Amino acid sequence: MNSLRRPTGWLSQLTLTDDNGETVGGVIDHRLTRRALINEFRRGRIRREQLCDAHPDLVRAAKNFGDATSVKCPICVQDNVALVTYVFGPRLPSHGRCITKPHELEEFRQLAQHTEQHRADELLTSQSSPITYTAYVVECCRSCRWHHLLRSLPMATAPKPEIKSTRHRSRR
Numbered sequence: 001m002n003s004l005r006r007p008t009g010w011l012s013q014l015t016l017t018d019d020n021g022e023t024v025g026g027v028i029d030h031r032l033t034r035r036a037l038i039n040e041f042r043r044g045r046i047r048r049e050q051l052c053d054a055h056p057d058l059v060r061a062a063k064n065f066g067d068a069t070s071v072k073c074p075i076c077v078q079d080n081v082a083l084v085t086y087v088f089g090p091r092l093p094s095h096g097r098c099i100t101k102p103h104e105l106e107e108f109r110q111l112a113q114h115t116e117q118h119r120a121d122e123l124l125t126s127q128s129s130p131i132t133y134t135a136y137v138v139e140c141c142r143s144c145r146w147h148h149l150l151r152s153l154p155m156a157t158a159p160k161p162e163i164k165s166t167r168h169r170s171r172r
Helices: 031-042 056-064 102-125
Strands: 067-072 080-088 097-099 132-141 147-157
Touching: 031 147, 056 080, 056 132
Parallel strands: none
Antiparallel strands: 067 080, 080 097, 080 132, 132 147
């Protein structure tokens, strides 16, 4: 068993690298913004009420479907934060789709890739842009309602069509 291999779990599905350790393109990590916000709170420049204002639906999702972590809430330090994942894209509700079970993420990836492969031929003949789905991972404290976007990453993108050059090479 390779001890360096990444575990296959709920959290490992939304990392900055793929199974081979290669960096995944398009991932936006918000850790620096998170750290700056927490520092401003600890210095007294931001009030707790300004930070702990998670929407009731997000708190409900964190309680019922969130992936529990061992990370203490940086604001109240009483409860561990839970991670909630939402996916946004075409043909999804405007409020996105909350991933409620670990296997849903993989099922959604497969569905998104299948849909996009089906549309790849359409893209060759039209000027429409490719379908893109994006997952957003949000941490939420179920006690004080602290929340912060941790990262966003592309789920699946239709392959860009190859544009063949219409120019002919001159023969020498």
